[in-house]
């Protein structure tokens with residue numbers, strides 16, 4: 001859990017930095033590009049201005065001299081025909097009167113920037129002067145910049161990822177410690193409660209033999225039983241958090257389901273609920289085996305099946321089904337009970353969460369499904385709950401199948 005949180009924190013760190021880097025790189029790139037192109041446009045404007053100022057009042061017959069490097073001149077008649085040029089190119093870009101400033105791509109990545117200016121003398125159009133400059137002075141450095149920014153950005157991102165991992169580790173440490181302290185506290189507290197509770201229960205037995213019919217003694221018995229279960233559940237969860245699956249072995253799930261269902265049938269019947277068990281008939285019962293802890297898996301199934309009949313009114317039914325499915329085993333427990341409101345569904349696995357606290361008269365603490373979930377996770381399985389309020393609930397438990405060799409025939413192990 002902490003590893004996952006740490007990873008997520010580091011990922012956020014890298015993600016945010018990547019976005020910031022991208023914004024800065026884009027801004028820098030656009031700034032450099034616009035500065036370079038402005039510089040070329042300034043040069044072109046300047047040359048055009050100087051040449052036009054030195055022109056005689058007739059159309060110039062010969063190329064004018066330009067002091068600027070790489071700047072070429074062209075002269076067009078008012079009809080658009082080119083009269084002379086210093087542009088060293090075979091293809092002549094067409095003159096577009098009206099567009100006075102454009103970047104013309106010649107071939108591949110060769111391009112030139114051109115500024116065209118109509119020249120008037122005494123109100124008469126003398127012709128057009130076009131000034132050109134190669135565009136590679138913009139594209140080349142800009143391309144280099146893009147490459148540098150990409151490489152630099154990737155290196156920076158790698159460094160940030162390292163730093164993010166380190167920093168999120170630092171940030172997680174106090175959380176991890178306080179979580180561990182909390183876990184330890186729960187484990188210690190439930191452990192400490194265990195022994196006084198046991199002697200209370202023993203004293204109660206004595207009292208009960210003396211006053212078996214006394215209502216207060218009977219009430220006390222119920223409360224003691226409930227307290228005992230709560231402490232057991234808490235202790236179990238605290239241990240599970242720190243240890244995961246206890247001793248694991250191949251477990252025959254069909255035998256387990258049968259055993260748990262048999263235990264629950266009588267209890268359910270007392271409430272007027274009928275439990276049906278449907279097991280597959282298979283040639284090879286080994287396909288119904290999972291790798292895990294037998295008593296933990298029993299606890300898991302007990303919690304789910306007990307819920308099914310506890311939240312089903314008298315006259316209802318419960319179906320427990322077992323099916324192998326590819327590489328996994330599926331146990332479904334379906335009831336015709338009160339169901340769960342969709343808004344409450346995601347929370348039923350929370351510790352101490354009960355859908356309707358006022359209704360809860362069965363003495364449950366709300367730990368049943370939390371325990372079931374933690375056992376399922378420790379066994380790499382999934383536990384899924386769907387429900388229709390007023391119609392019933394379907395719990396689907398999936399566990400990975402054990403594919404090694406087993407020694408069947410010891411189904412009566414508990």
Ligand code: ATP
Nearest residue numbers: 307308311339348354355364365366367368369393
């Ligand atoms: P505990 O199991 O610790 O005795 P609990 O049954 O109240 O107490 P969970 O088993 O964790 O606690 O179940 C949480 C809540 O989810 C229950 O209070 C109940 O409202 C609801 N719930 C669980 N299973 C069903 C079901 N099959 N049908 C209807 N509601 C259910």
Ligand code: MG
Nearest residue numbers: 307364368369
């Ligand atoms: Mg329960």
